[in-house]
Amino acid sequence: MLIPLHGIASRHDLPLPFSFVVVGAVLALTISFVILIFAWRKPRFDQVGGRPMSRVTAVVDHPITRLVARAVVLAAYVWAGLAMMAGQDLLTNPIFGFAFVWMWVGLVPISLLLGQFWRATNPLRTIHGALCALARVDPERGLLALSARVGVWPAAAGIFGFVWLELVQPDRTTLAVLRVWALAWLVILVLGAIVFGQRWIGAADPFETYASTLAQMSIWRRVGDQLRLVNPLAGLNAWHAPPGATAVVAALLGSTAFDSFTNTSWWIRVVQDSNVPTVLWGTGGLLAMIIIVFVSFSLAAAWMGRYGGRPAGAYPRLMVASLLPIVLGYVVAHYATLLIVEGQRTAINFSDPLGRGWNVFDSAEMGVNSAIFAYPTAIALVQLCAIVGGHVLGIVCAHEKAVALLPPDRALQGQLPLLLVMVGYTCAGLVLLFSP
Amino acid sequence: MGFGGADTSDTLEGEGPKSMLVRSALICGTVALGLLLSGCTSSAQPEASASPSAVVGSPSQPSSPATSPTSVPPRSPSLDPDYALTINIEIVGGKTVPNGVKINVPVGQKVILNVSSDTDDEIHAHLGEKDYELAVRAGSPAKGSFTLDSPGSFEVESHHLEKTIVILNAR
16 A cells, blocks of 8 residues: 555545535525524523433443453553554554544544543553552642643643644654654653643543543533433533633644645645745644634634623633534544544554554454445535534534523624634535535 | 533523514524525536546646536446546656646546656555556656546645645546
8 A cells, every 4th residue: 555645545535516515505504593593592401411320320430340441442552552663664554543543533433422431541541540559649649730720721732733743744654753753642641640640631631632522522421420311412511611622622623624725726736836845834724724713713702701791701711612513523524434444444454563464353354345435425415414513503502602601682692703603614614625 | 521510690581672683683684695595506506417427638738637528418337448538747846747636537437647757756546445656767758547446536646756746536
């Protein structure tokens, strides 16, 4: 297999047909205003509700369940680490698919279906916990206290680092480059956890922060010490976003948009014609996309300060939950086929981490089933539904927040700029998938 | 990470007349926009169905390689295999012609690459399950071909320059 210039897949999704873009934009705009005008006027989700699941909680919280889950996940990482440190520097090395597909894309379905599974089995926490057990110290306590205002800002920087590696870093599909990044991740997170206590991992690990943020939309939510099966919208509404959450979400949305943007012939032509190094173009473009999302969302949310009783700067964090469905829609539209097809290839290669013809998990003989590509219209339809569906859920979530935060006669005016910004994100997402 | 309920302390009762005004204004706006945009939809429909059955690239004018025939059957399975898409590629002074051009092609299309380069290079076509590779020597034109067997978006790249030459959208 030859290493592609962009990403690890040798085949990409076809551009979204233009008619789909128009239909999607019309739907997004119309449904948004219908919701704005006709939807409820009083908060509906002020209770998480749902069904308490005491048996499930007992099983999930059982020490043996925890131990087994942690051990299995840690073993998978150790196996991938073996491939990275001792495997062949070829695209058949499973580490590339492990990092870019299984971890970065796979954490999305894992978090939606299993809630805070990532956080519960994060190998960084397992390693740090083991080190603390050896040293007989409390993993919660570090040498220094971490200010609550730090929130997840370090993780926002970490997510920028990962998406830079994924989308900009030259030679990202070589072992030498990946080793540097992986070791930096391990050292910064584990050393930081020793200095600041285990809380550092929740504040700084890009993967755990991404996963636990998306898990706010999961069907599972812990209320008190009980797991509940909940309406994801009600669960999401109950999320208290930590400081920096807006930057995390902007980095996720902006980087996905940038990934599409680099596939437009305009970008390819301009960058390849220019004498400025591609790395600078990529870094600038990626930063610009993230900043555009961050600033536009923050300003639109701050507008609510004119009508509500809080300072304007408080609203972006209160409203950021409403961007999560849009992030999810973007991610599904962009990476679903990647996860399905390259995820399989990674599973196949996972049996043979060192490239010696092993078949440890009996998967090496499986072929990649890429039949999904034979249905481009179905793929386009899924992309359209993901983008528009994410948008509609985002609008619903923003409306719920707005009627909860603003006086009833002001809720409409207050959320209008945010609604327009969200329509803008959705239309931009559709146009980028059309990929002119 | 976060538990508990949402902030609902700001909730008040009642709905003012101002809000009703805004509401009716918004209804009008929505309807108008909806009508406007659905007008766009119907005019944009023909574009989606216009998939060229076969396309011939013109070598030195990369800007118009994807000119689609005017009337095309929706999906023509009977492609003439001799009627291949020829892409002439020139690599001079670290630049490629075409430069990142997108070309629509039908599935089953045979693609011929005519490459001339002032440096040694490799042309890679990423075709999903099996990739295609064409070695090019400086100053001596190389020719190669492959067939697009299934739908998808496929990149043809200069390996040494790390540049995308064309993107083939096979439908």
